[in-house]
Amino acid sequence: MSYTPSRPALGYIQATAVVASTSDSVVFDIPNDMQTTDSGGQTDLIDNSIIVMRLSRDNDGTTSRSDVYYANSGLTDFKYRGRMPSENNNLFQISEDAFDYASTVEPTNARSAGTGNISFTVESHCRIWRLNT
């Protein structure tokens, strides 16, 4: 590259796998090379960023538990939230993206349906576009 940015502006971070009843327990503590840090479940992105979050679940056999999530706490607008379907005998059960523009990431459960735990995987990721490097 023809310049030396203080940190990458473009990339993705991942979450450690966890078995939990809601997305509140998911923590994005795998920075890859994005230089993010986690504290108390909230991930500091350093600068304001466009965030596209997609949570991933394992074949956990929990056919009656789905989760709706925001990329940060305090959000209420439905158009920013994503949805994870239950692990069920259906096709193409892909999670929806959640969106935000912020300097932090903190998966936050908006609604849950059903009972049981979800096995969130390390493939849960946030794509990040930092607007200030």
Place this chain on the structure above:
Amino acid sequence: MTYKISPDSELVEFRLALATLSLATYSQGATYQLASTTGNLSLSISSGVITLPAGRYMLEAYPYVDVVDQNDVIKFVWQENSSGSYVDVGILGQVQVDGDAIGERDVALATIDTLVPVDVKLIVKTLTSTGTPTDEGGCIVVWKEEAL
């Protein structure tokens, strides 16, 4: 997109390329073909291999497949060749079918940060099927971070 937030900040631009995916015959190790590129980032493509100039990139891939049956397992991954042979990079993607072993994982995602040109391609990493799945297209998204 272009922003400048403080005098000390770098002025960054994100460029974007889209391309369609196809695969004549699904087999393990097969390379997806790319066509119909569009966007404000030009890609150099030959037989499914993208040669990326020096820079930082994020690669996304979303292949669509009509599986033979609900027990098919089809995984796909980005590979890069910066040292004479291709190696897997980033997050493995998987076509979603009933009873899969992974679940809710559709995108193959990778970042490439290179000081020299590097070849990348999207391949079928794992194919478990009683027959031959049928290609239904799909797309890739290539982002590039650039200074102005």
